[in-house]
Amino acid sequence: MMTPRERRAALADPVACLERMMEIRSFEDRIKELFAEGVVHGTTHTCQGQEAVSVGIAKVLEPADQVCCTYRGHGHALALGLTLDAVLGEIMGRTTGAVGGVGGSMHLCDRSVGLLPTSAIVGAGIPIAVGAALASSMTGDGSVALALFGDGATNIGAFHEGLNLAAIWRLPVVFVCENNVYGEYSRFDRTTPIEDLAERGRAYAIPSEIVDGQSLDAVVGAVEHAVERARAGGGPTFLECKTYRYSGHSRADAATYRPEGELDRWLARDPLSLYAQQLVGLGVLDDAKVAALRKAVDDRVNECVERTKAAEPATVESMFRNVGGR
Amino acid sequence: MMTPRERRAALADPVACLERMMEIRSFEDRIKELFAEGVVHGTTHTCQGQEAVSVGIAKVLEPADQVCCTYRGHGHALALGLTLDAVLGEIMGRTTGAVGGVGGSMHLCDRSVGLLPTSAIVGAGIPIAVGAALASSMTGDGSVALALFGDGATNIGAFHEGLNLAAIWRLPVVFVCENNVYGEYSRFDRTTPIEDLAERGRAYAIPSEIVDGQSLDAVVGAVEHAVERARAGGGPTFLECKTYRYSGHSRADAATYRPEGELDRWLARDPLSLYAQQLVGLGVLDDAKVAALRKAVDDRVNECVERTKAAEPATVESMFRNVGGR
Amino acid sequence: MKMRMRQAIAQAIADEMRADPTVMLMGEDIAEAEGPFKTSEGLLAEFGPLRVRDTPISEMGFCGAALGAAATGLRPIVEIMFIEFIGVALDMVTTEAAKFRYLSGGQYTAPLVVRASTGAGLGFGAQHSQTLESWFTSCPGLKVVVPSGSRTAYGLMRSAIRDPDPVVVLESRTLYAEREETVTGEEGVIPLGVGEVLRTGGDATVVSIGQMVGRAAQAIGQAGISADLIDLRTLVPWDRGLVEASVARTGRLVVVEESPYTGGWGTDVAAHVASSCFASLRAPVVRITCPDVPVPYPAHLEQVYLPSVDGIARAITHVVETGTRPVPWWEKEGLVR
């Protein structure tokens, strides 16, 4: 099996990027089923529709760069390189999980590819990423930090304080807002009085950009630019990636609040299809190869599910490990 | 003695406004002395130089309007109508104090003129004022709410969340930032990456304005405009009043961090002198009358100090009053 | 009538909203979505979007707004979806609201209810499964209420809304879906500060709150011990008189808590009773708690983490039979000091 670092390096290849997006999609679809079947306990937040952001970021960043993600983190984790087994193992509370199975769906982590512990608190990752950038700026290790968060998170204090701090200290950090139109059950225009969240960067004199979050190339381009600026000492960037989540907020949400037709409009710009078409157009792939990739990915996910079902549940002893404080 | 409401109503008269600014100045100067002499315990934050903002706001608002101020609140309280005895009594821990002497310099309050309990936590008053505006919008009582806070407070989460909420709910609230150039010992350009804080209103689509905080008329004009908008259902306004504090941050601070000449430049635009000149120019007053006003105010403050020194200290019983929670 | 706890909460709020036009509700997705746990079902439909308001994700903002509104004429109820989220807004509850009456010399009050879901058992993981009573219990000016089911949720919520001062209501998330016979209307109102004796017996006094009350009851039954079971219902101020009178009779106190051993809410009860009832005590006061670890995610470990019916039964039996302190399981198994 490939290591997380190898999986990360693979993204240099465009086909691997498509495959990774497919993997995330397939994984998330399967996760939805597993929860529906009652195989998995607790809650989960899937990211179908947002794959281009995850993979675009992972493609640009180095493994030594540090990333803060959220409870909606399976896609980010897989993109950054975590194995299917590590992510599913965590979701299913197995010793094979990314943090040994005591964390669950909302708590993934892999230091080998720079994934800091994902947080289930909206906005928390923003100042934490600023801190990772601070460490980078002081140790001079050349790494950048990146925070991923949703549209809803731009209304919480940690967003404001984090961006301000990054600007004042001119830190190598990239703020990536995945504006997927909803925060839980609330359309973002009901909680946010402006249309483009990128506007908010101005309040901190942070260069900001609206990015087509359905286009892998657009995400890659914007993130590259931002990372370059960061590494060159130019300070933070704020990117608003316009995207959409096909599923409801979490396991419990059927997303009945969506206006008629909205999902369809976004499906028409599905990031996987768009990128597949592009690679077909360039002659890198043909339709049959795309279908074969999809099939291979589905098989891999299914095998992982079987392996993980059979894996050892997290132990009582593991509850007492890694506690600190004594 | 005039009641707080009468003192408030008096501000309809321009001469009373000048007098009130003088009263605040004289009071704050005297407070500084009392602390220096060791007569008073604890800490205090005076507002010499910022009188036009306090009095300008008080002149425009009705007593039923609700105001959230900070630990730098003596001037606001006196402007809104609190008596010298109530403010000094509180600062000196006497039963005559605004909240019975258990609060101290940072905790003033008078419901009869809409002064909510002042907060010693930076930014806290901002969402609280939003809440008062919410109550007004729901009860339809026609009142507006106003939050006063400093330049430093615009970097804290409560500012961001409060403004966003007010905008989304289009509430009758006016946010008044007294940009007095410093937050404690830090010049605001060291903590804030933009020059004009009024810029920050845009992040919430809130109409914002830079106001000359040294000019009573400018403050009155801007606040009138904002209050009109609020009462007419037009939602919040953000005003950045550019002003300066002549003293250090608190009792302990000699303000040695100020660049040479900065204080003098601001003293050249002292709000009391500017307004006095204006009234003299209009023929409402002459220099002798101005001097007489100043003398009268100083005498009143001195008499209040003597009375308060003789007043009864807050009682042990008062520690147990107004606690709630049981 | 039998109802689920989430329905009891919604109904208590509705009944107060009908009776008092100043009562209103705000929080994240409580209006159109009727609450992530459906604790505000029907409220938007009946009371409209002015009194039932969805908020942005801004706990500091809307707790502050609720306080400002409470001080100036409304009686807001704020929903904090998971109690941990108050960690971004604690200031408003403890440093502002709790002191508003004091710092206004009684001129302004803050009749504000902060409701939050708490506890483990549903697989929400370490950041969404704590109870966190201790963030509130040592804050003069705050009341803290913890229902143990639909009946108490209804009755206490109505009192909390009517209270002139801020009240924090901590609701065990696992109980939302549980049904219990519930008296509604004025008769169903339960005063704050008064505990309830759910079982009586002579050998021990068992004190609990929230979802542990049910487990404690089962455990007493299972152990076949004759014990008073007291549901405190209000944690601040807790009903010292009731507990003391019981311990004076039984001579033994067992506190059953869903909180860490170190600093859990039961320390307050155990410390006070150990002192004030010293002469009556025939055995050491006992706290049955969770271990000092973050809440683990997997279902099987969550149940290891929480005091179990078996574990409670064993501990009560132990203290009654031996008069000595039962050693917590994690110490026995050498997992931690």
Next chain:
Amino acid sequence: MKMRMRQAIAQAIADEMRADPTVMLMGEDIAEAEGPFKTSEGLLAEFGPLRVRDTPISEMGFCGAALGAAATGLRPIVEIMFIEFIGVALDMVTTEAAKFRYLSGGQYTAPLVVRASTGAGLGFGAQHSQTLESWFTSCPGLKVVVPSGSRTAYGLMRSAIRDPDPVVVLESRTLYAEREETVTGEEGVIPLGVGEVLRTGGDATVVSIGQMVGRAAQAIGQAGISADLIDLRTLVPWDRGLVEASVARTGRLVVVEESPYTGGWGTDVAAHVASSCFASLRAPVVRITCPDVPVPYPAHLEQVYLPSVDGIARAITHVVETGTRPVPWWEKEGLVR
């Protein structure tokens, strides 16, 4: 060497900064102004503006930044000017930092120190005078340290900075200006988790922390009682073995606290000892605390609010002589339940 506690703190930080280039400090006005309480005197001059950083007024922002930096290679020390201010950022300390090691399966740690000034006595009023230990004490993953003067401030600070996990250091503000003989350098380092016996005697065990340690010592002297006086120094995890061994000998426990009666930190010590040392106790465990009210502003009332030397002496004498619980003064005077 005699030094003030604020100097001891600055020196401990400086010594660690010299030894370890990853140690850094941030907070409001801690660099150029050298700290509102001068606890970072000389640090900017010696270590420069990269390692000694002034922050905007953004506790959530800079506590989060400190955590992120701690996880990725630095050892940040954060200054919270008054402990109440953590009320706008508690999430970062308790819900994030304390769980970072756990939620990363040990891959990331958070060697972070959060220092804050606490307590009453200087006239800062109800929002700037609390101690608030209970916000931290029931949070697995956090350590809590409370120095009682210059010597312990120096020794504990050095250990806190070296600790691989987050440590909250609560410093009594009144002690900053007090002088005490202080051992600096490696010899002066005091391990976390270990209490200190400051006096020995057979009639009672008196346990305290922070600025109450000095008052307790004076009170024991004044009362002429023979007692062990234990300065816990670390509140989480507190030195159970030391206290238990002492109580096993003396048979009496008195906890002297600067916190409210309800839910104060001493409940944890009193509840545990009342249970684990039951057989040795000759008298009820006693907590001497502040009343359940917000901290009043005036100097004379602050001293009424805080446990006084006289009050402590009277209470210890009472429990030793009568074997019964001394009634708190506010109950005796009928001021409150």
